[in-house]
Amino acid sequence: MAPDAKVLACSNCGAPLRTLSLPGHYGSTVQIDLCAPCHLVWFDVVESARLSGPGLLALIGEMAAAQALAHQPLRPGIGCPHCRQPVRTVHNRTRWGQSLQLECPQRHGAWQTFGQFLNEKGLLHPMSSADRARALLRPEGWRCVNCGGALGAADATCPWCSAVPAVVDVARLAHALDPEGATAAHAVHETGTRAAALACQACGAALPPDPIWHCAHCGATLTAPGLAEAHRQVGALGPALQAHAERPAPRVVQQRLAAQSAGLDRQRERAAAMQAEADARSGHHLEPVEHGLDMGALRSLPRWAAWLLGALLVLLWWWF
Numbered sequence: 009m010a011p012d013a014k015v016l017a018c019s020n021c022g023a024p025l026r027t028l029s030l031p032g033h034y035g036s037t038v039q040i041d042l043c044a045p046c047h048l049v050w051f052d053v054v055e056s057a058r059l060s061g062p063g064l065l066a067l068i069g070e071m072a073a074a075q076a077l078a079h080q081p082l083r084p085g086i087g088c089p090h091c092r093q094p095v096r097t098v099h100n101r102t103r104w105g106q107s108l109q110l111e112c113p114q115r116h117g118a119w120q121t122f123g124q125f126l127n128e129k130g131l132l133h134p135m136s137s138a139d140r141a142r143a144l145l146r147p148e149g150w151r152c153v154n155c156g157g158a159l160g161a162a163d164a165t166c167p168w169c170s171a172v173p174a175v176v177d178v179a180r181l182a183h184a185l186d187p188e189g190a191t192a193a194h195a196v197h198e199t200g201t202r203a204a205a206l207a208c209q210a211c212g213a214a215l216p217p218d219p220i221w222h223c224a225h226c227g228a229t230l231t232a233p234g235l236a237e238a239h240r241q242v243g244a245l246g247p248a249l250q251a252h253a254e255r256p257a258p259r260v261v262q263q264r265l266a267a268q269s270a271g272l273d274r275q276r277e278r279a280a281a282m283q284a285e286a287d288a289r290s291g292h293h294l295e296p297v298e299h300g301l302d303m304g305a306l307r308s309l310p311r312w313a314a315w316l317l318g319a320l321l322v323l324l325w326w327w328f
């Protein structure tokens with residue numbers, strides 16, 4: 009949202025949207041509007057991929073805090089907060105599968121529920137019956153990943169917001185926060201993405217059949233049955249992510265430079281290949297040709313035909 013723009017209202021409940029100014033990459037600021045009781049976010053620019061680690065962590069924290077509020081059911085035919093035209097559901101393919109968002113037909117931006125946002129980032133897993141059983145054993149019960157509402161054992165969808173119950177993949181969330189591995193030594197990164205597994209996938213220790221969501225043996229974090237818990241677990245990375253954003257470690261700077269120079273090498277190779285092709289097409293390799301050949305006609309021939317013609321001419325020259 010531009011600084012001179014007036015405050016947008018939520019198209020679902022009418023309350024003013026809260027504009028979050030979140031840190032993006034390389035000192036930029038990404039602005040995202042959030043309606044806490046509707047559990048909705050509005051992106052003026054259709055992509056949210058420019059959030060830095062601290063920016064994504066702050067957004068997850070805002071979403072987790074908003075889940076303490078009772079959910080406002082979404083009305084059908086919700087509009088764009090800029091032009092009020094009804095938004096349309098758009099399905100996108102991501103590397104994690106299907107995602108969806110509610111886009112303005114005038115391309116002003118898109119709504120996403122918290123659940124849709126997390127799903128698009130590949131941070132949610134469907135719940136196994138073991139996940140459900142363990143979630144229900146916890147003192148705080150089992151919480152909807154979109155609205156934070158309490159769920160019962162038999163709920164196929166959330167009774168408050170209709171979202172499909174899911175667990176947060178904490179290891180993947182940690183990776184999304186820190187794709188460059190600046191905090192790789194932290195136990196939260198240990199993989200163990202299936203809570204249903206009876207052994208910790210990070211160290212192989214058998215997991216006790218009680219509601220423990222990280223491995224007591226190695227400390228690896230498994231899935232979390234709610235956004236608030238996931239945020240608590242990755243919150244420990246906060247100071248290191250902030251330090252990394254301000255001053256990346258020399259190892260990470262080297263990684264970035266290596267990635268850049270690999271890109272340059274690829275570009276150089278491509279340029280050389282294109283030059284060679286252009287040379288071949290313009291007949292540079294056929295220069296030592298006698299007999300007053302029409303080079304213009306030769307240029308329009310495919311390479312193999314030009315070579316064949318050349319060989320034939322040499323043969324004829326030998327015979328006569």
Ligand SMILES: [Zn+2]
Pocket residue numbers: 018019020021022023043044045046080
């Ligand atoms: Zn609202």
Ligand SMILES: [Zn+2]
Pocket residue numbers: 088089090091092093112113114115116117
């Ligand atoms: Zn619009």
Ligand SMILES: [Zn+2]
Pocket residue numbers: 079152153154155156157166167168169170171
């Ligand atoms: Zn819900």
Ligand SMILES: [Zn+2]
Pocket residue numbers: 208209210211212213223224225226227228
């Ligand atoms: Zn373990």
